[in-house]
Amino acid sequence: MNELLTTCRSRGATIIHAPSDCMPAYQQHPARLRTLQLPAIAGRPADVEFWCSAIPTEEQALYPIDQSDGGEDDDPAEHAEWAATLAAEGRNPGLPWQTQNAAITIDPQRDFISDRGDEVWNILKHQHIENVILVGVHTNMCVLGRPFGLRQQVRSGFNVVLMRDLTDCMYNPHRWPFVDHFTGNDLIVSHIERFVCPTITSDQILGGLPHVSKYDQRTARDVLTATPGKPAETPGRGWWTPVTLPGSLPAEVGDVSQNTAVWLRCTVRLPKSMLTGGPAVLQLPADANATAWLNGKPLTPPTAADTAWPLPADAVLADGINLLVLKLQPGQSPSLLAEAPVVRCGQQTLTLAGRWQLQLDSGSDLSSIPLPAQFGIGSDVLFEPTMAGPDKR
Template sequence: MSSLRYLAGLIALLFALPLSAEDLSMTLRTQQETKPGSGRYHRLTREESWRPEHTAIIVCDMWNLHGCRNAVLRGQEFAPRLNDLLAKARAEGVTIIHAPSGCMGFYADHPARKRAQATPKAADVPEGITSWCYQIPSEEMDNYPLDQSDGGVDDDPEEHAAWAAELSKISDKPRTPWTRQTELLTIDPEQDFISDKGDEVWSILSAGEIDNVILTGVHTNMCVLGRPFGLRQLAQHGKNVVLMRDMTDTMYNPKSWPFVSHFTGTDRIVSHIEKYVCPTVTSDQILGGEAFTYAKDNRPHVVIVMAEDEYETNQTLPEFASSYLGKDFRVSYVYGSETERNDIPGLDEALESADVLLLSVRRRALPPQQMEAVRSYISAGKPVIGIRTACHAFGLRGASPPTGTETWEKFDPEVFGGNYHGHHNNKITSQVSVIEEAQESPLLTGISAEPFTQQGSLYQVSPLADGTSVLMTAAIEGQPAEPVAWTFTRADGGKSFFTSLGHKTDFDNPAFQRLLLNSVYWAAGREVPEAFDLTKYEPPMKKI
């Protein structure tokens, strides 16, 4: 009996926490399909309150060295903030588990390693938790978002060769040179745990009655997801596990599909996790300040809002953005509700960090909080791009909005300088021409001066407001030409671009593709590329 009392006392000591510890206020971000089988997702947040004594942070594979030089540099860049996060969380009573896989020999005599080994094996250790987990059933719903079959090394070839030569001097395993966790992270010998074993980590969590688990470290698409203590294993066995999405990195080479920047590659993995594995959080929720971003990640944030029922832009715009914007921009997609017409879930949250707003919305009233987010974004002088029905995005032709919603009837003239008052017959095509005086505009870069055919109905918008500059017009036989693409300087000083093009067939037209692409660079204040490869690359066979 005395030995049992001693063991119980030891466990209590190991997990002893300040009685005054305050709850952790966590904002969990998830993605929920707009409707079953749609393939489109609302990005949603929810608030939770976590007791520190029932919370753990696992630090995955933050090694001292790696075969990829860029991976080492990125890890070193966010490690100081991660260390600050661990210190604050530890002080508040959160359990810290360091998991530098394959390095247990280095820590054989460390108190934190011995503490992990001394933890009694839990009675509820899940079957298979000592093994790598490559996929859970929910992930079978979609293609994996990256091709990582080359290992994800994104070093410049010459730098990589030099780095490999340097590693060969200090390690007999230059491709896997790690020996310990980075020294940039402090391991508290009095409180922390060290383990890379799934059953040990599970037992530590069980002994501390810990249900809330935060995963940090590298690499998201490999170790963080797949390790025995990783997101998949903990999620499928019932832990309230989350990824800290700003305290991580990805092994992804931009020379592989989908041929986007390294940082967009990480975004794609985070999105995959939010859809199929678990929620995500950010470090500022514990540490304060702002979420971490890499110094080289200077991508403007483009928010694409889709809520119209005629032109299928909820398909064409994501396909366009996925194909062409991933190298230079961070892109978020916001969709109208499938069940409540006058609701665009996640709109206000997305606009908080938006640098460019691209609208494809038709006649929606909005809840006050969402409309205020739109008004605040625009009144701040930020750029707006509108296609097709965006000129009547938030108007109901003067009708009273449903209870609990608001309209913006003058959105067209105030935001786009437009004057939409109808359209020509849907079955009549029009010929689109570039305005000769506008040919030097960056918005027309790479676009031939040759006229092309518009399949959708021609909008009637003349006359436009002062402050507009017309780039393209279109005409049908026997009718005056109408502007179909123009810029506008708003009263708030911000700039807008609008085009009445945007019919589903327009997205197969290289001239429209370049026009829309150019508008995003222009709106973001970036130089419009002189040349741009408009090839669409199909994803490889699903491979994790």
């Protein structure tokens, strides 16, 4: 990667480093100060400062992998030992990085440093840049979704491409679609090619051949023909499968006992502008025998005379991506919900009709995930207000 940056810099390219979660280490770096000294240009796109979990071109796409476990595929014993070592050093095992990789050179005379979407947009406009190349990790999380990531670059009107051989995803092969790590990465790249933006490889600038990881032992590699693996079990039994609400259980789930509970989940972006309309509540059908969680926090059931579940103020991520989980108790299947859930804030509403994810209860607690929802849940089950008003993008 550093060879690429050096070559691009020598040809006049502007290099922006985005060391997310490591910005304190660069507060006094000349490349950071250069960023802060740029006057703000008018016309900044709306919401460019926020994480972006989907753009309109992804609306009909089925997200190709399940990354809701955080994508970790390391040995549990090794992971525990590594976490203990970090803790002993006074570092957060969940957020251990403190700086960008030291092998990547930051030119103090020319480069910029920012992990903010509004600042990156401002840099690009000041430099009269229209064409953007993104490299780095992780493809299915920060590279796609950060405020400076691929989706926001597309939304802002830049000609953006992903350099697909200098990126990598977080994916656990023991999760759907049950393929090896590198094929999982190819599935994400294929999703990006089809629904987000084009991709290129480093040899188109450096010459030679595209970079291939020494750990990638596959004999055939083609992101456009990468296909999901075969499921280990029937859809919805041990792994999440798509379902449309309101609606019934998908036929491929098969026969379900009346004693089996059903888990449902989606993500919801609630802008501050919507939350100022009044207390946020979740409205479910009156006959729904359910339990609900928002970002892992249980919702208090409504009284018998009400159908509104208050959303805990300390659980709501304003302008962020919220994980909403429902557990329908036995007796609800196979009809699931006769009406779509609705989030209400005063007079404003967001109807959660469309694609959710479903899994039959097997005794595991599925009310939360290890990472924030913006990292762990794909683009295909997101509900958010559109620019014109509350609706599903």
